Amino acid sequence: MTTEMTAAQLPAALLTAAGIEAPAEEIAEISRFYEALRDQVEQLYLVETADGGPPPSHLHRAGEPSLSNGPADD
Amino acid sequence: MTEQIPQTIAAAASAIRAGDLTSAGLTSALLDRIGQLDPDLGAFVTVSRERATEAAARADAELSAGRDRGLLHGIPLAVKDIISTREMPTFGNSRVTDQGWGNGTDAPAVRRLRSAGAVVIGKTTTNEFASGLGDPSKGFPEPRNPWDSERTPAGSSSGSGIAVAAGMALGALGTDTGGSVRAPAAAVGISGLKPSHGRVPKSGVIPLGYSQDTVGPMARSAMDCALLLEVLAGADASDPSASDVRVPRYAQLLTGSVEGTRVGVPARYFFDSPELDPQYRDAVIAAIDLLGDHGAVVVDTEVPLARESRDASTLLWICDGYAYHRRNLLTRWSDYGRPTRTLLAQAAFYSAADYVQAQRVQNRFRSELARIFADIDVLIVPSALGVAERFSDMKVERRRLGPNFLAQWSLAGNPVIAIPCGFGEGGLPCSLQVVGPAFGEAAVLRVADAYQRLTSFHLRRPPRPSAATDKS
Numbered sequence: 001m002t003t004e005m006t007a008a009q010l011p012a013a014l015l016t017a018a019g020i021e022a023p024a025e026e027i028a029e030i031s032r033f034y035e036a037l038r039d040q041v042e043q044l045y046l047v048e049t050a051d052g053g054p055p056p057s058h059l060h061r062a063g064e065p066s067l068s069n070g071p072a073d074d
Numbered sequence: 075m076t077e078q079i080p081q082t083i084a085a086a087a088s089a090i091r092a093g094d095l096t097s098a099g100l101t102s103a104l105l106d107r108i109g110q111l112d113p114d115l116g117a118f119v120t121v122s123r124e125r126a127t128e129a130a131a132r133a134d135a136e137l138s139a140g141r142d143r144g145l146l147h148g149i150p151l152a153v154k155d156i157i158s159t160r161e162m163p164t165f166g167n168s169r170v171t172d173q174g175w176g177n178g179t180d181a182p183a184v185r186r187l188r189s190a191g192a193v194v195i196g197k198t199t200t201n202e203f204a205s206g207l208g209d210p211s212k213g214f215p216e217p218r219n220p221w222d223s224e225r226t227p228a229g230s231s232s233g234s235g236i237a238v239a240a241g242m243a244l245g246a247l248g249t250d251t252g253g254s255v256r257a258p259a260a261a262v263g264i265s266g267l268k269p270s271h272g273r274v275p276k277s278g279v280i281p282l283g284y285s286q287d288t289v290g291p292m293a294r295s296a297m298d299c300a301l302l303l304e305v306l307a308g309a310d311a312s313d314p315s316a317s318d319v320r321v322p323r324y325a326q327l328l329t330g331s332v333e334g335t336r337v338g339v340p341a342r343y344f345f346d347s348p349e350l351d352p353q354y355r356d357a358v359i360a361a362i363d364l365l366g367d368h369g370a371v372v373v374d375t376e377v378p379l380a381r382e383s384r385d386a387s388t389l390l391w392i393c394d395g396y397a398y399h400r401r402n403l404l405t406r407w408s409d410y411g412r413p414t415r416t417l418l419a420q421a422a423f424y425s426a427a428d429y430v431q432a433q434r435v436q437n438r439f440r441s442e443l444a445r446i447f448a449d450i451d452v453l454i455v456p457s458a459l460g461v462a463e464r465f466s467d468m469k470v471e472r473r474r475l476g477p478n479f480l481a482q483w484s485l486a487g488n489p490v491i492a493i494p495c496g497f498g499e500g501g502l503p504c505s506l507q508v509v510g511p512a513f514g515e516a517a518v519l520r521v522a523d524a525y526q527r528l529t530s531f532h533l534r535r536p537p538r539p540s541a542a543t544d545k546s
Contacts, residue, residue, distance in 0.1 A: 011423060018422040019404045022415070030416050034423045036475055040385040041428050047382050049434035 011035075079103050081533055083244045083298040087145040090137070097137075097148025101130035101193055104150050108196070108242045111538060114223065116215035117236035119155045120162045121196040126150065129193045136191070145301050145325075147191030152243040154234050155197040156204050156280040157181045157289070162194075166280045167202045167214050169409045170402050181278025182310045183247060183289045190305045195243060198233025202414040204254055204282045205230065205395055207470070209411025219262060220536040221502050225462040228261035230254040234292045235262045239536060245293040245302055249276070251283040251391050253480030255290040256492035256507060260457035263494045263503030265522065265532060266292040267299040270513045271487030272317035274303075275310035281398050283391025284315075285436075286484045295532050296491060296522035300324035303515060319513050327516045328523040332365050335521060338375030338450035347477040351460035357496030357504035358456045364528055365454075365521070373450055380482055383439040386432040387481035388474075393429050396421030413470075440486050440512075447511035452521050454506055455479050457492045461502035479507065489515045493522045494531040503531070 011031035015022060022030070079100065080086040089095035105123050112118050133148035153159055156166045158176025165171050180188065188194065199217045201207055207229070210216055217232035219225040220240040227236050231248030235258030238246055248255040250268040259266025267290045274289040281287055291302035304325060309318040339345070339362055345355055366372045396403070396418045399410075407415055446453070456479055483490040490509040498504045510518035526532050 014422055015419060018400075018419075020407065020419055020422060021404075022407060022419065026412065026416055030419050033416075033420055033471075033474065036471070037385075037389075037420065038423075040381075040475075041389060041424070041431075044382055044386055044389070044428070044431045044435050047379060047431075047435050047438060049431075049438045 079107070079241060080244070081241070081535075082294050083145065083149050083301055084295070086149055086244055087147070090148050097130040097133040097193060098127070100148070101126050101150045101195065104195060104242055111240055111242060114218065115220055115236050115240055116217040117198055117233040117240070117242060118152070118196045119165060119167070119199055119214060119233070122162055122194060125161050126193050126195040133191055133193060143189070143191035144305070146187065146305060148193060149191070149244055150193045150195045151187060152196050152198045152234055152237045152246040153184055153194055154231050154246070154248050155200050156249060157184060157247055158278040159184050159194060159197065162197050164197070164280070165214070166204070167200045167208070167212070168411070168414075169212055170406055171280070175280070176278065179278065182275040182312060183278070183306050186305050187247075198231070198237055198246060200232060201230035202411045203280060203395070203399070204249055204251060205414055205417055207413040209413060212411050219462050220538070221262065221462070222500060224466070225464050225502065226261060226468060228257040228462060231258050231266070231292065235259055235264060235266070238264045238292055238294060240538065241535060245291060245298055248290055248292045249279060249282075250288050250290050250484065251286045252387050252484045253478070255292060256457055256480055256490065259292055259492040260503065260505030261462035263505070263531070263534060263536075264292060264294055265296050265299050265491060265493045266290065267303060267491045267515070267519070268483065268489065269303060269307065269515055270317070270489045272315050273319075273489070273513065273515065274306045275313040275316040277310065277312035281394070283394040285394060286387060286391055286487070295526055296493060296519050297325060297328055297526070299491065300328055300519045300523070303519075317513070322516055324516055324519055328520050330524050330527045331369065332521055332524045333369035335370045335452070336450040337362065337365060337370045337372050337521070338446065338453045339372060340375045340377040340380070340453060340455065342376060343380035343477065344377070344455040344479055347459070349459050349477055350456060351498065353498040354456060354458070354460050354504045357498060358454070358506045361495040361506055361525060362454055365525060368524070368528065375446060375450060375453065377446065377453070377482070378442050379435065379439050382435055383485045384478050384481040386435040386439070387485035389424060389428060389432045390436070390485070392418060393421045393424055436485050439482070443486050443488060444511070447514070451510070451517050453509040455509065457505035457507050461498045461500065461504065483507070483509050486512075488512055489518050491518050491522045493526065494534070495525075495529075496531055497534075
């Protein structure tokens, strides 16, 4: 059986998993920043880097095979 | 008693050699000034009155005996309290730090200053572990901006900035991971240099972001920063990241000329952000125009990935800091100040892939800057969005999420100096940054020094009681 976790519960769960025991109001504060910063982190994956290969965003372009679903059939 | 205290290291060095000043007299006057001003400004965690007095007397005796260690000989300096010093404890502004941290030894940067004859007068306040904000509940001095005590002196090298601005030290060491030398330098109206990553050894310094940490000089002028840097720079066996790139005699390269120097001005992001205070922006543009009037070639430049490089820098140092502090965060959460623990704990949310992607952005941004610096000598951008904020107006969200002109150069590892360029709202200092190519400190310092020979903003001092006065 799996337990579904809401997005709002995720930060607290991650902190708990990391072993951090913080008061609820501080977890809420950390979570707010996490949510705000998450968009900025996602933007980093859109940067075309110069170390070879296609930018990561290409892997998930609509209509193309996604590595998360395994390799496309040849 | 009224003491005549030179404003700059260079002026003090000249006065000492001319016989107009002794290190003992200078040190005594600065210690008196600390006693007078610091209770209200909160710049110092520890003042080493006795040892500093002894060191100054030794410096004078050496000079009298004909031994001159150079222009720092007998000059009183302050050291940020995350840098180890043999005679004073290092707290890092934290109740978490082991009392024996540093083991009573000098960090290489401090050792080099002492070998050059400098007198260490005290340890200066910092944000806890050079991150976050202060937490008044922890019992350390609360640093205040000497121009307006209701405003922040910025950080994290807050005390070093205050000490120089208020004339309690002629120079100081700071550290800069994402702007911690330049932000306070800008907020209090002094000069602060973040050297290239690896230019100055950072062993003996409590780490924050391994991949971006630097030790840098803070002083009234670019010339003084040059004098300090040429003593501080160079490889050291204790720091594998310290570079063996040759160390020039920086001060000798400051010609006062910008004739033919190509100055890149990136309008996008750095000058067109709606959050940038117009008066602050105008002060920076006026400085660029002045350099243009004196022979600099001003070039419109594009710096790509300004926003992304800032975000990558922040992600990397938060994760680096979390790695260093994780064990203590798990067991001593409440011993950390709240701003520090809630900041560093965010790293628990980032994945290894996020960290690697930030490093990939770092590589790309370095390549972009190398391409840009093939065509220009320096970039000039504002140091901040506006003058130092009032404590009552400070918003952590704005600081973390809004535009920022400091972190890009930390991510790339390039040298950059913040220098005063005028005064804005409330009579508070405005500041610009001169950015150079990797290990191009000479170009950065030369442009900053040339600007300071044309202006006097860097010599303006905050108002203070009349008992302590300066000679120019």
